Amino acid sequence: MTDLYDVIFKRRDTRHFTSDPVPDEVLQKALQAGHAAPSVGLSEPTRYYIVEDADLKLQVKKLFDASREKAEEQISNPDQLDKHQSLKLEAITSAPIGLVIATDESVLDEYVIGTIGTKETLAWSTACAIQNIWLSLTEQGYSMGWVSILDYIAFKELLNLPESVKPLGYFCIGKPADDYDNRPMLETHNWKRKSSAPHVVKITQGL
Numbered sequence: 001m002t003d004l005y006d007v008i009f010k011r012r013d014t015r016h017f018t019s020d021p022v023p024d025e026v027l028q029k030a031l032q033a034g035h036a037a038p039s040v041g042l043s044e045p046t047r048y049y050i051v052e053d054a055d056l057k058l059q060v061k062k063l064f065d066a067s068r069e070k071a072e073e074q075i076s077n078p079d080q081l082d083k084h085q086s087l088k089l090e091a092i093t094s095a096p097i098g099l100v101i102a103t104d105e106s107v108l109d110e111y112v113i114g115t116i117g118t119k120e121t122l123a124w125s126t127a128c129a130i131q132n133i134w135l136s137l138t139e140q141g142y143s144m145g146w147v148s149i150l151d152y153i154a155f156k157e158l159l160n161l162p163e164s165v166k167p168l169g170y171f172c173i174g175k176p177a178d179d180y181d182n183r184p185m186l187e188t189h190n191w192k193r194k195s196s197a198p199h200v201v202k203i204t205q206g207l
Helices: 004-010 024-035 054-072 078-086 105-109 120-139 152-159
Strands: 046-051 097-104 143-147 165-174
Touching (some): 004 120, 054 078, 054 097, 097 120, 105 120, 120 143, 120 165
Antiparallel strands (some): 097 165
């Protein structure tokens, strides 16, 4: 039996994939894992859109490129800019499958337990589904990469999504071509180091 913690620590935000196709049963098993995730008030707000069309992938890639250029305009340190430009931050056109994962806020047309303070609990529910999918793919020998460097307004328009549907990003899925020494890719490229322990604060009375 696969050890849960082994899968958790092997999970990588992958940017390098082989050209191997993703079997439908692998994807379906991962999506079922996402569907098993908890959702606030059992609202099930998560929506999935599979992208396999090469032309559509190319259009998403163009959106990414434009957003990346805009992001790099904010980097004033030349060394940091060079390092940022060397990073591979997506695999939109090379990964076999693209998956858009989104939150449908129309579930709020009816009362949803747990949303009175903020409707962001819907997006947090979708984030739980994303992690389940990631872990399922990892357990099956596949992986995923989250592309969030996007103009989300243009992204929604490109996909012709309903107004109520808010995408959390574009996800590249495939067989990983690199395990990054079982570390975060950004760490292997000396962009930033992952801390060794979680940041925990015990709140006491009067703090």
